[in-house]
Amino acid sequence: MRTQTGSALSVSFIGEGGFTIVATDAKLTMQPERPSSFHRRRAALLSILVMGLGQIYNRQWWKGFSFLIAEIAFLIASFDFLNIGLWGIVTLGTEPFLDHSVLLLAQGIIAVILIIFGLGFYALNIRDAYRVGRMRDRGENPPTLRETYRMITDKGYPYLLVTPGLILLTFVVVFPILFTVAIAFTNYDLYHSPPAKLVDWVGFSNFVGMFQSPLWQNSFISVFSWTIVWTLVATTLQFALGLILAVLIHQKGVRFKKFFRTVLILPWAVPSFVSILVFSGMFDDNFGPVNTMLQNIGVGEIPWMTDPMWTRVALLLVQIWLGFPFSLALCAGVLQGISSDLYEAAEMDGATAFQKFRRITLPLVLYATAPVLITQYAFNFNNLNVIYLFNQGKPAVPGQSAGGTDILITWVYKLTFDTHKYNYAAAVTLIMSLVLMLVSLYQFRKTRAFQEEDLIQ
Amino acid sequence: MKKQSWASRIGLIVTYLILVLMVVVTLFPILWIIGASFNPGTSLFSSSMIPEKATVKHYVWLFTSPDSHYFSWYGNTLKISLINASLSVLLTAGTAYAFSRYKFAGRKHGLITFLLLQMFPPTMAMVAFYVLLNMVNLLDTHLGLILIYAGTQIPFNTWLVKGYFDTIPRGLDEAAKLDGAGHNTVFFRIMLPLAKPIIAVVALFNFIMPMGDFLLPQIILTSPENQTLAVGLFGFINEQFGQNFTRFAAGSVLIALPIAAFFLFLQRYFVSGLAAGATKG
Secondary structure, eight states: OOOOSSEEEEEEEETTTTTEEEOGGGTTOOOOSOOOOOHHHHHHHHHHSSSHHHHHHOOHHHHHHHHHHHHHHHHHHHHHHHHHHHHHHHOOOSSSSTTTTTHHHHHHHHHHHHHHHHHHHHHHHHHHHHHHHHHTTTTTTOOOOHHHHHHHTTTHHHHHOOOOOOHHHHHIIHHHHHHHHHTTTOSSSSOOOOTTTTOBBBTTTHHHHHSSHHHHHHHHHHHHHHEEEHHHHHHHHHHHHHHHHHHHSTTTOOOOOHHHHHHHHHHHHHHHHHHHHHHHTTTTTTOHHHHHHHHHHHHHOTTTTTSHHHHHHHHHHHHHHHHHHHHHHHHHHHHHHHHHHHHHHHHHOOOOHHHHHIIIIIHHHHHHHHHHHHHHHHHTOOOOOHHHHHTTSSOOTEEESSSSSSHHHHHHHHHHHHHHHHHHHHHHHHHHHHHHHHHHHHHHHSSHHHSSSSOOO | OOOHHHHHHHHHHHHHHHHHHHHHHHHHHHOOOOHHHHHHSSSSSSSOOOOOOOOHHHHHEEEEEHHOOOHHHHHHHHHHHHHHHHHHHHHHHHHHHHHOOOTTTTHHHHHHHHHHHHHHHHHHHHHHHHHHHHHHTTTTTHHHHHHHHHHHHHHHHHHHHHHHHSSHHHHHHHHHHHHHOOOOOIIIIIHHTTTHHHHHHHHHHHHHHHOOOOHHHHHHOSGGGOOOOOHHHHHHHHHTTTHHHHHHHHHHOOOHHHHHHHHHHHHIIIIIIHHHHHHHO
């Protein structure tokens, strides 16, 4: 890369073909003859013009040419895709049967993502040209290929670790979110279903329409309130049961600890869709073993599947059965970590078992498990499996479009796949995720995990 | 003193009563479905927990009947589960390690973004997955399904593993670096082996996940020979509930047993790994 063998001098190619000798060795203490921001400006400008040009100017040939080739390849390979995508996301297609609005929308979103990636890389290229230019302004040599490689694998190591996951995450997690957001502002439903019909942008009319129609109003409010009750009660009880059992097993005098822990963890080990379907059979109004048993002990049959109130009770019971083992395992781990000194000190002061639980165990366990507990609440908020598999959100309730036990997520599921109201489904999804994210964000901020951040270096 | 011991004895008795009650409640549905799988009939309602004429004909049917895809379902599911578990562990461990030990642009907000991302309800995403896989010609392939599984698990599990890495004393990797170990050596030879408990937990989570999921494969895998166990089993009872319930029971027992065995085998990792990973996060 350098034209002279000595380390003191290097020849640089500048402007209209003239050669200038620039001293680069610090020992010579010679100032560069150009203004001190010369190289960095020029390299950055060239890189803005065409990717890699600044690197070539900086005489980092390999880097410069691979950037250049990368840019050309990116443009050639994806020009049509980006072009159609950007046209598609704006117009959503113009000819029915020929243009598939939803595919165009998706392609448009991917195009935007690719462009953002491209621009990000472009920005890095400019910054790199600027930095190397600055090094040259200071009279240092630009890093060689080997040095660059070492830089990437050393300083860039965390980026290398994160990149594969991040790329996958962008397409598998971020893309669906953007897609949902976009759909919420279109009229994509059964009557505007491509390829036979085109889909159009409709602004906020889904949100407005949803809150104006009384059928929807009723459904939304009743579904929303049951979702809140479901989330709070199911999660709190499953956690409480897990904690209580963990404390009971952890007690000093209790024997067969391992047996109890092993057996009580079993519901977690059975695939949940199997257990839910089994419960759905067990709670059958007429023939299910639960009602048979209740009859035998003289309680009588309970309308588990046909009365909304009893279905809700059954659902809560099922979810507690499914959920408590996770809390049990978690709390058992935390309890093992609590020093016994605390309890001994409390006993010296004459604390009762309940006081010890209330003042020592509970705060420590809650403190330690708060982040997980919050994700548990979020999990139940979105717990489609239990509600949908147990009774499909039934029994039906007159005067609303959702069933008596539908939570938001199952309602959205039905809107999407049964009635093909994709636009409303997306709008409801947006509202519920906003609520969920804001509440969780607020809760997370309060937990210690984030105050303790940045213990690093 | 004597009074105290009476109280604690009563407390102990109450404890055992509660624990035994919970054991019964826990085991009842499991025993019930095992019993159902040995019932001669096909209906849910004629079956009893201890069948009078126990039979293994449902198991035999699953494996021998020409109408049964059970064997290929089982193979597909094992394949998807294994690949998903390995890929997920690689992706998650790398990401989590970077979050735990390095400073880089976006680190601070990255973690909380992960937490929020995982809360986005998955239903509408199903449509997006379909469109996305359609675009890259991965519909009806196991690869497409695995990529989605491996991508969506990143946020939650990164959190768990990052929390566990945080509990490993920093002095260990710093000492290794002073001795001249490179980034890769520290990561693969020192940190990963130390994080074995939480790696086991993540591997297990991702091994089990495809076995219980029927929503996504139902949408993505369209041909019957590509189906997974969960979709296939769900089909047994979804079409005509009760008609094939005992067959469903037999098929379920056969997936639940290996998972449960695996689970109990790795149980010691749960208590240590999960507690450390989940709580320090």
